[in-house]
Amino acid sequence: MRYKYISQKNFVFLLSILIGLLAGLVSVTIKNITFFIEWLLERTVVFSENSIYFILPTLGLWLVYLFVKRVSKKPIEHAIPSILFSLSKKNGLINSSKIYLPLITAPLTVGFGGSVGLLGPAIASASAISSNLGQFFHIDRKTRSLLIGCAAAGAIASIFKSPIAAIIFAIEVFSLDLTFASLLPLLIASVSSVLTSYFFLGDEVLFSFTISDKFTINDTLFYIVLGIGTGIASIYFSKIYFAIYGFFNRFKTNGQRLIVGGLAIGIMLYFIPPLYGEGFGFINDLLSGNHLHALGDTPFDNHLDNIWVVIALLIGITIFKAVAMTTTLAAGGAGGIIIPTMVMGSTLGNVVAKIINNIGFNVSEANFTLIGMAGLIAGVLHAPLTAIFLIAEITGGYELFVPLMITVSMSFIITKNAIEHTIYTKELAEKGALLTHDKDKSVLTLMRLDSVIEKNFATLKPEMTLGDMLHHGVSKSSRNLFPVVDDNDRLVGIILLDDIRTVMFDQSLYASTSVETFMTKPPDYIHFENDSMQQVMNKFQNSGAWNLPVIKNGKYYGFVSKSKLLTAYRRELINFTP
Structure with a gap:
C-alpha cells in the first residue's frame, strides 16, 4: 500500500x-x-x-x-x-x-x-x-x-x-x-x-560552558603541544585497551575475570575517586576551574594546596582512566568508550594548561580542557571532524575553531601514523569485515565467498587411467578443468583440458597412463575459513589464474572463477552505490 x-x-x-x-x-x-x-x-x-x-x-x-x-x-x-x-x-x-x-x-x-x-x-x-x-x-x-x-x-x-x-x-x-x-x-x-x-x-545540557577567553596567535605553539600530547595519549589509550583485554582473555571463566577486575577497579577508585562513573561532573568541575571539587576526597587531601600535587593527581587520572574503563569492560561490564575518552582528554588538556601557567605563561585552562577532549576523540576514534564540530557545538560557537583544528589535526596525524585501526575497527579489519570509505574495499567486504563458489566440477582420482578419466570425467562434464582428489577428498592436483588435448585421442595410452601423469599443482589456493574477498582478489591478480580451488576444512570444496568473481563485484558495486 x-x-x-x-x-x-x-x-x-x-x-x-x-x-x-x-x-x-x-x-x-x-x-x-x-x-x-x-x-x-x-x-x-x-x-x-x-x-x-x-x-x-x-x-x-x-x-x-x-x-x-x-x-x-x-x-x-x-x-x-x-x-x-x-x-x-x-x-x-x-x-x-x-x-x-x-x-x-x-x-x-x-x-x-x-x-x-x-x-x-x-x-x-x-x-x-x-x-x-x-x-x-x-x-x-x-x-x-x-x-x-x-x-x-x-x-x-x-x-x-x-x-x-x-x-x-x-x-x-x-x-x-x-x-x-x-x-x-x-x-x-x-x-x-x-x-x-x-x-x-528541557534546556539541560551536559556541559555548561561559555567561552570567555578567545584564541590569540601567541597560543598557537601551546595548542600544537597539546595536539602532540593528545596524539601520544591516544596511542597509549589504544595500546592499553588491547593489552588489558589480552590479559583478561587468559582467564578461563567470566567469574575469574569479574573477581580480578572488580578488585583492580576497587583499588583504583580508592586512590583516584574521580574514576568513579561516567565523569561528566568531573569534566564540568574542570571547566569551571574547580579542580579541588573535581578531585574529591583522596588520600592526598593534605597536599592539595601544592599545585604540582594537583597536577600529579590529574596526570594519574589521565593515565588510569583508560585502565579503569578497559578493566570495567574486560571484567564483564557494559558501556562505551566515547565518554571515557572525553574525560581523559579533558584531564590532559587541563594538565597541559596548568603546567604552562605555572612555568611563566598564561593560557585558558577551560579552553585547553575542551580542546583536549577534541584531541583525544580525534586520535582514539580517528574521527577528527566529529571532534571539531562536537566541541564547537558544545561551546555554542566557533571562536575556538582555529585551535581545535590545530590540536585535532596534530593528534589525528600522529595517531593515524602509529595505529592504522581504532579500538572499534582493529579486529574487524583483521577478519576482513571492515567497511571503509574506500569503495572498492567496502564492496569486497560486503561480498560473501560462498556466493561465488562453483561446485559443478567432475572430480578425478590420481590412480584413474586416461581412458577412465575421458569416459567418466571429460565426457560427462561441460568444464575444461578437473580437480584431482584422494580418498579423503583432499585436493592433490588439477588437470586442464588443454593438458591432455594432444593425447586424448591416442587409445594406446588409455590403459598405460594415469591421471597422476597429467595433473599439475594449482597456482594458488583459496582457504574458505581464512581468506577475505580482498585476499581472494589479490590471489587472482598475483597468480594470473582464471580459476582457483577452494579448500574448506582441509578438503576440496569447489572453485572460484575470475569471471564470476568480477560479475559479482560489479553487481555488488551497483547495489552499494547510492
Missing part, C-alpha cells in the same frame, strides 16, 4: 523522523535508568559517607554477570564494533534482543560506578530498533544501513544536543557515503532526536 501512495524517498524520510524520535527516547531512557540507580544508592546505601563507595562497581559487575548468565544468556558485545560487523557481514541485520539488553546491562554497570560511558549502549539499542524497523518494512540492505547510521546520529544528537557532530560521526565512523541521499535522512533523524531530548529534558 505504501508504494502506491508514498515514494521510496519520502518513506525513508518518514522513517528517519521515527528513528530519530526513538533514538532520542532510548538516550533519555538509558540516562534516566542510570540516574535512578545512582539516586537509589545515594539515598538507601550511604556508601559515600563511609568512604567505601569503591566496592559499588564490583557489585554492579556481579549484577551484570548474573543477568547475562541467568536471564539473557547472551554474551555482552561492544556496541560500535558489533554494529559495524552487522553492516559488513550481516546485511545490517541486528537481533531484536539488542534493543533492550543495553538498557539493562549498561545502567547497571555505570549506575554502580563503572568507569565507562552510556553513549555506546544507547547507539547499540537505537541501531537495533532501526534495523528491526527496516526488516519489518522490508527495506533493502543499503537503505537499512543508512537508517542504522540515522539511529547512531540520533543517539549522539540527543545526548550532546549537537546534531551536526552527530551527522559527521555517522559518516566518519560508519563509513556512510556523503551524498544528498544520505545527508538528508541523517539530518532529519538528528533534528528529531534533539527535539525529543528538549521535550523530555
Whole structure:
C-alpha cells in the first residue's frame, strides 16, 4: 500500500523522523535508568559517607554477570564494533534482543560506578530498533544501513544536543557515503532526536560552558603541544585497551575475570575517586576551574594546596582512566568508550594548561580542557571532524575553531601514523569485515565467498587411467578443468583440458597412463575459513589464474572463477552505490 501512495524517498524520510524520535527516547531512557540507580544508592546505601563507595562497581559487575548468565544468556558485545560487523557481514541485520539488553546491562554497570560511558549502549539499542524497523518494512540492505547510521546520529544528537557532530560521526565512523541521499535522512533523524531530548529534558545540557577567553596567535605553539600530547595519549589509550583485554582473555571463566577486575577497579577508585562513573561532573568541575571539587576526597587531601600535587593527581587520572574503563569492560561490564575518552582528554588538556601557567605563561585552562577532549576523540576514534564540530557545538560557537583544528589535526596525524585501526575497527579489519570509505574495499567486504563458489566440477582420482578419466570425467562434464582428489577428498592436483588435448585421442595410452601423469599443482589456493574477498582478489591478480580451488576444512570444496568473481563485484558495486 505504501508504494502506491508514498515514494521510496519520502518513506525513508518518514522513517528517519521515527528513528530519530526513538533514538532520542532510548538516550533519555538509558540516562534516566542510570540516574535512578545512582539516586537509589545515594539515598538507601550511604556508601559515600563511609568512604567505601569503591566496592559499588564490583557489585554492579556481579549484577551484570548474573543477568547475562541467568536471564539473557547472551554474551555482552561492544556496541560500535558489533554494529559495524552487522553492516559488513550481516546485511545490517541486528537481533531484536539488542534493543533492550543495553538498557539493562549498561545502567547497571555505570549506575554502580563503572568507569565507562552510556553513549555506546544507547547507539547499540537505537541501531537495533532501526534495523528491526527496516526488516519489518522490508527495506533493502543499503537503505537499512543508512537508517542504522540515522539511529547512531540520533543517539549522539540527543545526548550532546549537537546534531551536526552527530551527522559527521555517522559518516566518519560508519563509513556512510556523503551524498544528498544520505545527508538528508541523517539530518532529519538528528533534528528529531534533539527535539525529543528538549521535550523530555528541557534546556539541560551536559556541559555548561561559555567561552570567555578567545584564541590569540601567541597560543598557537601551546595548542600544537597539546595536539602532540593528545596524539601520544591516544596511542597509549589504544595500546592499553588491547593489552588489558589480552590479559583478561587468559582467564578461563567470566567469574575469574569479574573477581580480578572488580578488585583492580576497587583499588583504583580508592586512590583516584574521580574514576568513579561516567565523569561528566568531573569534566564540568574542570571547566569551571574547580579542580579541588573535581578531585574529591583522596588520600592526598593534605597536599592539595601544592599545585604540582594537583597536577600529579590529574596526570594519574589521565593515565588510569583508560585502565579503569578497559578493566570495567574486560571484567564483564557494559558501556562505551566515547565518554571515557572525553574525560581523559579533558584531564590532559587541563594538565597541559596548568603546567604552562605555572612555568611563566598564561593560557585558558577551560579552553585547553575542551580542546583536549577534541584531541583525544580525534586520535582514539580517528574521527577528527566529529571532534571539531562536537566541541564547537558544545561551546555554542566557533571562536575556538582555529585551535581545535590545530590540536585535532596534530593528534589525528600522529595517531593515524602509529595505529592504522581504532579500538572499534582493529579486529574487524583483521577478519576482513571492515567497511571503509574506500569503495572498492567496502564492496569486497560486503561480498560473501560462498556466493561465488562453483561446485559443478567432475572430480578425478590420481590412480584413474586416461581412458577412465575421458569416459567418466571429460565426457560427462561441460568444464575444461578437473580437480584431482584422494580418498579423503583432499585436493592433490588439477588437470586442464588443454593438458591432455594432444593425447586424448591416442587409445594406446588409455590403459598405460594415469591421471597422476597429467595433473599439475594449482597456482594458488583459496582457504574458505581464512581468506577475505580482498585476499581472494589479490590471489587472482598475483597468480594470473582464471580459476582457483577452494579448500574448506582441509578438503576440496569447489572453485572460484575470475569471471564470476568480477560479475559479482560489479553487481555488488551497483547495489552499494547510492
